[in-house]
Amino acid sequence: MDLVAIVGSLVGAGVVLGGIAMGTGLRVVEQFERGLVFRFGRVRGVRDPGLRLLIPFVDRMRKVPMRIVTMPVPAQEGITRDNVTVRVDAVVYFRVVDPVQAVVEVQDYVFAVAQVAQTSLRSIIGKSELDDLLSNREQLNKGLELMIDSPALAWGIHIDRVEIKDVALPEALKRSMSRQAEAERERRARIITAEGELQASQKLADAGATMAAAPAALQLRLLQTVVEVAAERNSTLILPFPVELLRFLERAAPAPEAGQPPIDRTEPS
Structure with missing residues (x-):
């Protein structure tokens, strides 16, 4: 037992x-x-x-972990190719595609990607001009993605996307750009006004030439002006009566019939 x-x-x-x-x-x-x-x-x-x-x-x-990691890149200060001091920050989206390389080839792949992203962002700032940073970000994002993805491939990391978030400019430069934009808008406004006056003067010249060739058109325009003025609520209307209109009416009047004395148009004494 x-x-x-x-x-x-x-x-x-x-x-x-x-x-x-x-x-x-x-x-x-x-x-x-x-x-x-x-x-x-x-x-x-x-x-x-x-x-x-x-x-x-x-x-x-x-x-x-194999999920996409969103890593913000701290703002980096640099001097552009046209000698402007700016501060630029970005965000990097990456994920692990080979866990063996991510663990064996690099000690801390997240820290390594962060350092490469910062140095690449500084390099992009030095190679670009200010106008490119402000208006051509898509091309800069692609270039920055290639710069970060090149060393990350050896670590088993794939860079999905890189985007520049913000470009901070000095206050003096902001004021200068604001004055430049205001001057540009003023220049365009003056050009548009001058073009409008030129077109209006050409049309008025054409209208004057047409009326000079046909005096009746001038009389019709005068009558049209009278109609437009009479449409308003005015108690008194003072309108000069041109001599050309009298001559036009005299030519348009019918001739006297046979046997009637002609009309005396002389002024009474």
Whole structure:
């Protein structure tokens, strides 16, 4: 009986120890992670998401997130190619595509990407002009993405997108640009006004030439002006009566019939 009890105790202890060992060897890998397994310091493989069993006290797992990381780049101060001091900040979107390289090739891939992004942003500032930083950001974003992605590929990192967020200018430069824009708008306004006056003068010259060729048109224009003035509520209307209109009416009057004395148009004494 004593031997049976001892054997049962040993079996129970073995089962308990086996359960504990198996419990210590179980790992859960999330959907957005990959498990990197090390055995005696060497990489033995990459585990996909799910419940994974490791050799207790032998294997060690390091989980690497595979989601896109949004990393803001602190504002960097630099001098542009046209000698303007600016402060530019950006944001970098990247993700891990090879967890083995991300863990083995670089000590801290997030810190490494941050340092490369800062140095690349300073380089972009020095190579660009102020107008490019303000209006041609799409091209600069592509160039900055290529500069960061080149060393990151060796670390198993893929740069999805890089965007320049803001360009801070000195206050004196802002005032100068505001005055320049105001002067440009004033110049355009004067050009438009001058072009309008030129077109109006050309039309008036054409109208004057037409009326000079046809005197009746001038009389019709005068009558039209009378109609427009009479439409307003004026009690008194003073209108000069041109001699040309009298001559026009005299020519338009019918000739006297035969046997009637001509009309005396002389003024009475």
